[in-house]
Amino acid sequence: MKDLLQWLEKSELAQNGLASLLILVVALGLRSAALRALQRSKLHVDDQLRWRTQIRNVTLVVITVAVVTVWAHELRTFAISIAAIAAALAIATKxxxxxxxxxxxxxxxxxxxxxxxxxxxxxxxxxxxxxxxxxxxxxxxxxxxxxxxxxxxxxxxxxxxxxxxxxxxxTSDDFVLHVLRVPFSASDDWKGARVRLQEIAQRRCAEWVDQARRALAQATPLGVASNLISTEPVVYLEVPDPGRIELLLRFPAPVRRRGRVAQQILRELLGDDRGLDELDEDASSPSGSHA
The missing domain is CATH 2.30.30.60 (SH3 type barrels.)
Known part of the structure; x- marks a missing residue:
């Protein structure tokens, strides 16, 4: 018996468990006594049922509050551990x-x-x-x-x-719009180059302009005008620096031949016609991007 008492004095878990058991016994005993007193009372049956429900609910609340109070320290430690584990999992799986x-x-x-x-x-x-x-x-x-x-x-x-x-x-599985940049000095004949660049692009792209228009129209979202994207080759001017002019040619091209077509247009503009038809997509392309 002495050893049991010493163990209870040293073990906080045992003390909390014993306290919880006592709370449960006392609360259930009081509930039983209250129900017997209610049964002997002369209250109407409906009132007795209502009181039985209230007694049951009060007993449950008292037991819950008392047990939580007894185990408050352990519950706090457990909650901190769970929070630490959750934080570690969140960091690890972020x-x-x-x-x-x-x-x-x-x-x-x-x-x-x-x-x-x-x-x-x-x-x-x-x-x-x-x-x-x-x-x-x-x-x-x-x-x-x-x-x-x-x-x-x-x-x-x-x-x-x-x-x-x-x-x-x-934009489409078959055609893209490509932009070719050709830099000039302000003293160069960039006006003549612009006209020639436009002519070369129109001739090179003539065979697939209509196909590109239909393909890009199919890629246009529903509810948007199908002619939102123009596929006609067009030359724009840009002045990135004083004394420097860039011709920007936007033209349609087959997806797998955009680099080849850009090289053909550029080399024809520069007067280098050698091997134009032998260029392939893996050749280095000129300065350009998709529109």
Missing amino acids: EFLMCLLGSTLRASGSSFRVGDRIEVVGIRGDVLDIGPLTTTVLEVGPGQSIHQRTGRKITVPNSVFLSNPVTNET
Whole structure:
């Protein structure tokens, strides 16, 4: 008996357990006595039922409050442990959850698909694979001015799609609008070059202008005018610096031949007609980007 008392004095858990048991016994005993007194009373049956319900509810509240008070320290420690575990899990799985959310955002917005040429966080390339956590692209570049595949595969976590804009250069599966920049000095004959550049582009693109218009019209969202995007070759002027003029040619081109067509137009403008028909998409392209 002495050992039992010493154990109870040293064990806080045992003391709390014994206190909880006493609370339960006392509360249930008082409830039983109250119910017997109610049964002997001369109250109407409906009143007795109402009092029985109140006695039951009061007993439950008293037991709950008393037990929580007894175990308050342990419950506080347990709550802190749970909070610490939850925080650790949140930190450990943050990137995982963000990747899943980024994948969901991409799928819900249909921002790109396999085969599209995209640019995100400075990475530009053709999409090879889209997974729940990562997206793999075949790098194109370097920079905006080159359309040559470097041969490097880059895996991007889908979390980048949550906070970074994605540029999709593939408006249509078959055709794109491409921009070719040709710099001139203000003293050069840029006016004549502008006319000649327009003529060359119209001749080179004549065979697919109508096809490109139909393809890009099909890619136009519902409710938007189908002629929103013009596919006719057009030359714009830009003055990036004093004494310097740039001719910007926007023209339609087949997706897999944009670099080749740009090279053909540029070399014909410069009078270099050698091997124009032998150029391929993997040749270095001139300074250009999609509109």
